[in-house]
Amino acid sequence: MGDQLKLPFEGLRVADFAWVGVGPTVSKYLADHGAEVIRIESTTYPEALRRAGPFVDDEPGIDRSGYYANFNSSKLGMSVNLKHPRGTELAKRLVAQCDVVTESYTPGTMKRFGLDYEALREVRPDVLMISMPLYGQTGPWSPWSGYGHVLQAAAGYNHLTGWADGPPIGTGVAYTDFLVPHVAAAALIAALDYRRRTGKGQYIDFGQLDAAVHGLGTAMLDWTANGHEQVRMGNRDPEAAPHGCYRAKDGRYVVIACFTEKQWDGFKAALGRPDWCDLERMRRVWQRLNEQKEIDFHTQAWIEDHTVDPKRPDVVDPDGPEMAPIQQFTTEQVVAHFQKFGVPAGIVQSPEAMHADPQLRHRHHYWTLKHPVMGDRTYDGPAFRLSKTPGRLTKAAPCLGEDNEYVYREVLGLSEEEFIELLADGALE
Amino acid sequence: MTPPVPIPHPTGPLAGYRVLDLADEKGQLCARLLGELGADVIKVEPRDGDRTRENGPFFRGEKGPDTSLYWWTMNAGKRSITCELKLEAGRALLHQLVAQSDIVIETNMPGTSAALGLDYATLERVNPGIILVSITNFGQTGPYKDWLATDIVGSAMGGQMHLSGDDEHGPVRTLAPQAYTQGSFQAAVGAMTALYARGVNNGAGQHVDVSMQEAMANAMDNAQATWDIRRVNLQGPGVRRNNRGDKGPQYLFEAADGWVACLQAGGLIGPQGGPIIDWLSEAGEANGLDSPEWREKLGALVPLSPEDTAYVEQTMAAFARTRPKLALVEEAQRRQSGWAPVLSPREIVDCEQLAARDYWVRVQHDDLGESFIYPGAPIIFGETPWKQRGRAPHAGEHNEQVYGELLGLDAAELRRLKMRMVI
Numbered sequence: 001m002g003d004q005l006k007l008p009f010e011g012l013r014v015a016d017f018a019w020v021g022v023g024p025t026v027s028k029y030l031a032d033h034g035a036e037v038i039r040i041e042s043t044t045y046p047e048a049l050r051r052a053g054p055f056v057d058d059e060p061g062i063d064r065s066g067y068y069a070n071f072n073s074s075k076l077g078m079s080v081n082l083k084h085p086r087g088t089e090l091a092k093r094l095v096a097q098c099d100v101v102t103e104s105y106t107p108g109t110m111k112r113f114g115l116d117y118e119a120l121r122e123v124r125p126d127v128l129m130i131s132m133p134l135y136g137q138t139g140p141w142s143p144w145s146g147y148g149h150v151l152q153a154a155a156g157y158n159h160l161t162g163w164a165d166g167p168p169i170g171t172g173v174a175y176t177d178f179l180v181p182h183v184a185a186a187a188l189i190a191a192l193d194y195r196r197r198t199g200k201g202q203y204i205d206f207g208q209l210d211a212a213v214h215g216l217g218t219a220m221l222d223w224t225a226n227g228h229e230q231v232r233m234g235n236r237d238p239e240a241a242p243h244g245c246y247r248a249k250d251g252r253y254v255v256i257a258c259f260t261e262k263q264w265d266g267f268k269a270a271l272g273r274p275d276w277c278d279l280e281r282m283r284r285v286w287q288r289l290n291e292q293k294e295i296d297f298h299t300q301a302w303i304e305d306h307t308v309d310p311k312r313p314d315v316v317d318p319d320g321p322e323m324a325p326i327q328q329f330t331t332e333q334v335v336a337h338f339q340k341f342g343v344p345a346g347i348v349q350s351p352e353a354m355h356a357d358p359q360l361r362h363r364h365h366y367w368t369l370k371h372p373v374m375g376d377r378t379y380d381g382p383a384f385r386l387s388k389t390p391g392r393l394t395k396a397a398p399c400l401g402e403d404n405e406y407v408y409r410e411v412l413g414l415s416e417e418e419f420i421e422l423l424a425d426g427a428l429e
Numbered sequence: 430m431t432p433p434v435p436i437p438h439p440t441g442p443l444a445g446y447r448v449l450d451l452a453d454e455k456g457q458l459c460a461r462l463l464g465e466l467g468a469d470v471i472k473v474e475p476r477d478g479d480r481t482r483e484n485g486p487f488f489r490g491e492k493g494p495d496t497s498l499y500w501w502t503m504n505a506g507k508r509s510i511t512c513e514l515k516l517e518a519g520r521a522l523l524h525q526l527v528a529q530s531d532i533v534i535e536t537n538m539p540g541t542s543a544a545l546g547l548d549y550a551t552l553e554r555v556n557p558g559i560i561l562v563s564i565t566n567f568g569q570t571g572p573y574k575d576w577l578a579t580d581i582v583g584s585a586m587g588g589q590m591h592l593s594g595d596d597e598h599g600p601v602r603t604l605a606p607q608a609y610t611q612g613s614f615q616a617a618v619g620a621m622t623a624l625y626a627r628g629v630n631n632g633a634g635q636h637v638d639v640s641m642q643e644a645m646a647n648a649m650d651n652a653q654a655t656w657d658i659r660r661v662n663l664q665g666p667g668v669r670r671n672n673r674g675d676k677g678p679q680y681l682f683e684a685a686d687g688w689v690a691c692l693q694a695g696g697l698i699g700p701q702g703g704p705i706i707d708w709l710s711e712a713g714e715a716n717g718l719d720s721p722e723w724r725e726k727l728g729a730l731v732p733l734s735p736e737d738t739a740y741v742e743q744t745m746a747a748f749a750r751t752r753p754k755l756a757l758v759e760e761a762q763r764r765q766s767g768w769a770p771v772l773s774p775r776e777i778v779d780c781e782q783l784a785a786r787d788y789w790v791r792v793q794h795d796d797l798g799e800s801f802i803y804p805g806a807p808i809i810f811g812e813t814p815w816k817q818r819g820r821a822p823h824a825g826e827h828n829e830q831v832y833g834e835l836l837g838l839d840a841a842e843l844r845r846l847k848m849r850m851v852i
Contacts, residue, residue: 173650190624351649
């Protein structure tokens with residue numbers, strides 16, 4: 001039966017006016033699960049990520065950015081200059097053939113192009129449209145520009161990330177760009193399902209800040225109900241000890257978390273029951289929370305003593321000879337050792353380690369797709385597997401305007417003469 | 430099973446669908462999000478209440494079965510029933526509910542669901558249209574499937590934590606648990622995709638296998654591509670930003686009353702830096718950066734020397750330090766530069782943007798005789814408006830309602846189930 005099932009979004013067509021991180025991630029879900037997603041771009045005003053690296057061979061180029069590529073698998077690319085006299089008309093002719101319109105410009109931009117929801121539903125009454133700028137369509141900050149790097153600051157993530165008494169360093173990435181698209185995509189697909197059942201499209205005003213605040217765990221209610229402001233505390237946790245990140249001999253870091261007494265018992269056993277573990281003040285988690293400094297000190301020392309640097313295996317601790325030899329592990333082995341004793345533990349994996357991770361490989365997380373300019377490159381797949389209609393990445397990201405001929409000739413139904421005329425007139429730039 | 434006809438009172442696009450939530454920290458937010466989209470979400474708890482009711486912080490710091498702010502946050506708007514899945518009678522009750530539901534969310538370790546009657550093979554027999562969403566640490570199969578993980582392990586093994594932190598201290602986790610959040614949000618997309626697939630495939634449900642590690646892997650910005658293309662491992666840049674594999678200029682600056690997030694050195698570096706240089710120049714604090722030579726150097730796409738970068742950063746730092754953060758951001762935005770303030774929870778609640786969007790809702794806690802401010806609509810729908818559905822439930826608060834209305838059990842029957850310690 002499995003083979004006869006349709007991919008979820010087969011037969012749906014999406015006009016994707018969005019750019020940078022959030023919008024393209026939303027439409028990537030649709031594309032990777034069967035929709036025909038058409039990225040609408042311009043060579044005159046190229047998408048920001050096409051101008052951001054990494055570039056293949058470190059050579060900047062509009063079709064060479066890995067940043068852009070990763071968020072745009074399985075999509076088609078068309079180009080149109082919306083400032084050209086015929087730009088709006090062409091975009092509208094495309095929307096008339098589409099089920100979904102996505103965009104992420106600052107509010108008012110689509111209206112200036114004559115492509116706001118009211119205008120688009122005239123050409124496609126059941127169109128489902130989502131707008132996804134940083135701050136939504138209304139409010140004093142709605143005209144503000146920015147990227148995920150700054151929105152994570154406004155949304156509280158910087159405040160909650162960093163070292164106690166240190167600066168609010170944030171996540172090191174444009175974090176909200178990789179958080180809010182999932183909320184937007186869930187909402188969009190829910191509205192698509194509503195449309196499937198009722199025939200009604202609608203307009204969705206998605207403000208990235210609104211959604212991001214829902215990812216802050218208990219921080220908001222701790223303030224509104226308790227008047228307590230949570231603040232960054234390094235790798236500690238207000239409810240668990242030990243809870244931290246410890247440097248192994250090879251320079252990598254191991255994380256360990258003990259929330260339950262059972263995990264603490266496992267931790268003690270994994271360490272070989274050193275005396276400090278059995279002190280009365282280490283007995284219960286509320287006691288251990290007061291002893292984190294000492295716990296971190298001992299844990300760090302244990303990890304360092306029990307791991308080896310495979311590049312320098314023969315280096316022996318100068319204090320070593322008089323003591324009994326310590327069994328030493330690779331960093332992988334030390335994590336497996338804690339896991340064996342029922343302690344949640346892991347390695348802080350580098351991008352390189354992620355590519356080699358046997359679990360991710362087992363799940364086929366990274367896909368290798370051939371791009372005409374960039375060659376074979378890896379792309380992220382979705383974090384979920386559908387048992388009967390799994391997603392599949394069908395092609396590498398489009399070159400700018402790669403599918404113009406298909407879109408203009410077959411989807412819009414232009415004659416060859418018209419198409420050439422538009423090309424010559426600069427409407428596709 | 431035929432898909433529900435949308436309920437005429439529009440409370441979200443999913444109105445009419447039912448979700449059974451058997452999840453812990455890894456999936457309660459997923460169920461909550463489906464509730465925000467309009468689904469009827471029923472939390473299924475053991476008789477003595479869900480374990481996560483013990484998660485802090487607690488209202489006024491007082492631990493109790495209904496005072497967990499974690500529980501309030503993750504379960505607002507859901508109904509609650511109790512049901513002992515370790516008893517066969519409990520599993521039978523649950524299966525009767527599964528027959529009338531659309532989505533089941535669970536977070537058991539792989540292979541342990543069958544004992545609770547929650548494996549896909551069993552649920553599919555009960556209801557071929559059911560969508561089972563299983564959110565686990567590493568996925569249902571594979572070499573790490575039995576590994577234990579909490580949020581920090583997901584953040585570490587998912588690679589995101591490698592990008593967060595600084596050279597001096599190493600990697601750092603975000604205090605608000607992001608591996609749990611990401612797993613939940615991405616699972617919601619999986620659930621919706623499966624729901625839509627059911628509609629176009631004659632009602633066939635399926636199993637949605639979600640990995641928390643993989644969800645974090647999707648939050649690695651361009652680090653994945655940077656390794657693939659440049660063979661460079663990005664790592665935590667502190668107050669700076671990673672720039673194609675190299676540490677870029679500082680992006681966070683201390684203002685008079687907190688911090689601001691700016692672009693590259695406040696936007697001074699880059700082709701759009703002109704208006705920011707003008708701003709410093711007008712204030713008499715440009716430190717010479719407004720000279721034609723500096724302007725050309727700053728606007729070029731060639732990276733600055735470390736000495737020049739330091740000089741520019743010092744200039745911006747001195748400028749920012751004497752001014753309030755919101756005043757800085759407003760003026761930078763007026764000059765087309767995409768700055769934002771670093772806000773704390775209190776400042777987020779107080780900010781004029783969310784107030785202007787009528788974002789916050791007051792949720793009544795009738796049991797405490799008080800109401801509290803909660804984050805509001807994560808999405809604004811034109812046709813199917815959002816509605817807040819009340820506080821998080823007490824354990825089994827809706828037993829009579831759910832078992833009575835959905836399964837037609839009368840009071841005597843419910844009493845019998847209680848005596849047999851099933852509910």
